[in-house]
Amino acid sequence: MTHKMLHLAIEQFSCPKLGNSPEEYEDAWSWRPLKGNEGHRIAITDGATESSFAKLWAILLAESYTRGVDTGLDFFDTLAPARRLWQRRVSTRQLPWFAVEKAKAGAFAAFLGLHVDCKSQNWRALAMGDCCLFQLDNAQPDMRVVQLFPLSHSSEFSMGPFLVGSKVDPHPMHEHLKVIEGSLRPDDMLLLTTDAIAAWLLKRHEEGRPLWKWLYRRLRTTEDFAGLVEYARKNGLRNDDLTLVRVLDRSPVQPPKEKA
Amino acid sequence: MPYKADISRKNPGCFLFLVDQSESMEDAFGGAGGADGSSKADELATILNKLIHNLSIRCAKSDSIYDYFHVGVLGYGEDTCRPALGGELAGRTMVPISELADKPLRIEERTKKTDDGDQTVKFPVWFDPYMKGSTPMCAAFKKAAEVVRTWTEEHSTGFPPIVINITDGESTDGDPVPDARTLTSLSTEDGSVLLFNIHLSSTAGDPIELPAKPKKLPDEFAKQLFECSSPLTPFMLSRATELGMTVEDGSRGFIFNAQPMQVIHFLDIGTRPANVRLR
Numbered sequence: 001m002t003h004k005m006l007h008l009a010i011e012q013f014s015c016p017k018l019g020n021s022p023e024e025y026e027d028a029w030s031w032r033p034l035k036g037n038e039g040h041r042i043a044i045t046d047g048a049t050e051s052s053f054a055k056l057w058a059i060l061l062a063e064s065y066t067r068g069v070d071t072g073l074d075f076f077d078t079l080a081p082a083r084r085l086w087q088r089r090v091s092t093r094q095l096p097w098f099a100v101e102k103a104k105a106g107a108f109a110a111f112l113g114l115h116v117d118c119k120s121q122n123w124r125a126l127a128m129g130d131c132c133l134f135q136l137d138n139a140q141p142d143m144r145v146v147q148l149f150p151l152s153h154s155s156e157f158s159m160g161p162f163l164v165g166s167k168v169d170p171h172p173m174h175e176h177l178k179v180i181e182g183s184l185r186p187d188d189m190l191l192l193t194t195d196a197i198a199a200w201l202l203k204r205h206e207e208g209r210p211l212w213k214w215l216y217r218r219l220r221t222t223e224d225f226a227g228l229v230e231y232a233r234k235n236g237l238r239n240d241d242l243t244l245v246r247v248l249d250r251s252p253v254q255p256p257k258e259k260a
Numbered sequence: 261m262p263y264k265a266d267i268s269r270k271n272p273g274c275f276l277f278l279v280d281q282s283e284s285m286e287d288a289f290g291g292a293g294g295a296d297g298s299s300k301a302d303e304l305a306t307i308l309n310k311l312i313h314n315l316s317i318r319c320a321k322s323d324s325i326y327d328y329f330h331v332g333v334l335g336y337g338e339d340t341c342r343p344a345l346g347g348e349l350a351g352r353t354m355v356p357i358s359e360l361a362d363k364p365l366r367i368e369e370r371t372k373k374t375d376d377g378d379q380t381v382k383f384p385v386w387f388d389p390y391m392k393g394s395t396p397m398c399a400a401f402k403k404a405a406e407v408v409r410t411w412t413e414e415h416s417t418g419f420p421p422i423v424i425n426i427t428d429g430e431s432t433d434g435d436p437v438p439d440a441r442t443l444t445s446l447s448t449e450d451g452s453v454l455l456f457n458i459h460l461s462s463t464a465g466d467p468i469e470l471p472a473k474p475k476k477l478p479d480e481f482a483k484q485l486f487e488c489s490s491p492l493t494p495f496m497l498s499r500a501t502e503l504g505m506t507v508e509d510g511s512r513g514f515i516f517n518a519q520p521m522q523v524i525h526f527l528d529i530g531t532r533p534a535n536v537r538l539r
Contacts, residue, residue, distance in 0.1 A: 019270060052322045095323050097382055098361045101313075102320035239266075 262451030281337030397431035456513030
């Protein structure tokens with residue numbers, strides 16, 4: 001079966017925790033189109049607030065994915081250069097005693113990586129922690145949830161998810177790694193989000209008040225996103241750094257073929 | 261629902277430690293002389309210094325430190341209760357954690373046993389052992405109420421202060437229960453002040469941990485301390501369970517006849533307000 005090639009539009013929206021400065025925002029994302037736009041690699045990460053230099057680790061982790069080629073669990077075996085770089089950047093700074101002690105524990109981040117092949121229209125995602133991927137199709141007026149990954153219910157978000165560390169973890173991490181595959185159809189929407197907004201969107205979905213259509217059609221500018229965040233914070237969204245990456249197919253509409 | 265407020269820089273948590281500095285603190289845990297000659301006062305000072313050290317590291321953020329907690333240490337003995345931090349912080353009753361971390365009394369080098377052998381580590385010291393005179397616990401609760409009242413007025417929406425009293429003997433200036441009740445009647449919008457009590461062992465008896473009823477307590481003094489102690493919050497109950505302690509609904513923040521390990525465990529439980537999100 002042959003597919004027409006997808007032309008994806010990838011946009012990122014973000015907002016720091018209420019009361020924090022933009023410099024204190026500790027989520028990160030990275031995107032790299034593959035040669036000739038035949039595919040895309042996207043990663044979203046959420047640095048753990050209680051660890052030090054978490055923003056640096058979140059950035060290095062996201063970039064490691066988009067610069068690499070691994071699409072499966074092997075990716076987590078390729079983190080040594082990013083870990084060395086994190087260590088070098090931290091250890092070359094003059095730090096007070098408490099910062100030195102804290103840095104010894106390393107930094108932590110939740111991770112979600114997505115590889116989309118625009119020719120085959122297949123995608124593969126891997127995750128550790130509670131950054132989430134949603135796939136929705138535009139076949140019905142309210143949009144239909146096709147895939148939720150790695151968490152599928154708002155009650156699954158916990159205080160202590162297993163995260164990717166900047167130090168080699170002595171505990172086996174493979175049981176906490178998740179991989180999923182799927183295929184995209186024209187007009188589908190993929191959303192990659194950090195945990196707080198994921199939990200809130202899922203809750204709305206579970207309550208029968210989904211926002212998928214709004215995210216598909218109405219979200220255009222950073223002001224639109226700020227408006228959504230303001231509304232969400234008044235309606236149950238946990239105060240946290242927020243990041244949402246939207247992937248939409250923008251393939252040119254083909255005129256219907258005339259019958260011979 | 262009380263005890264649900266998030267701990268943040270805007271709404272910091274507050275820990276106030278009341279430390280018995282009476283003469284009997286010169287004895288070792290369990291009544292006998294300590295193997296290395298250390299007294300209850302020595303061991304308690306080490307435990308408290310480690311606790312402040314750990315709280316500082318918990319609040320460290322990259323090259324700075326966030327004021328998630330304010331901490332005070334009051335010592336009581338010699339018929340009075342007074343601030344017990346030393347050096348630049350002498351005389352202060354409540355100090356933001358960033359200032360504590362910046363101003364230890366001194367930084368000692370101590371030996372730590374690891375799998376790779378002995379290792380020299382830096383050990384900041386804020387609080388030195390001291391013991392003299394009697395056990396004026398009523399005075400301690402009165403002074404604590406004074407400190408906590410000021411703090412709650414300035415942080416009315418935050419998690420209420422947690423006061424932890426550590427003693428090895430009976431109050432010598434009267435029944436402490438009324439002063440304890442005055443202290444725990446203070447509150448923020450999130451709940452009443454929590455008062456927990458740790459009684460340090462002077463005998464070799466088994467400890468009684470986090471009782472929900474006073475029935476098994478051996479004497480009037482132990483029952484008084486039980487009466488002075490607040491019930492643990494649901495979050496603290498779950499932390500106690502994680503640490504392998506037996507708890508039930510209504511378990512109070514009280515340990516009788518504690519050995520050093522129970523003191524460390526209890527301080528771990530008592531310094532974990534609900535909703536400190538670790539991310």
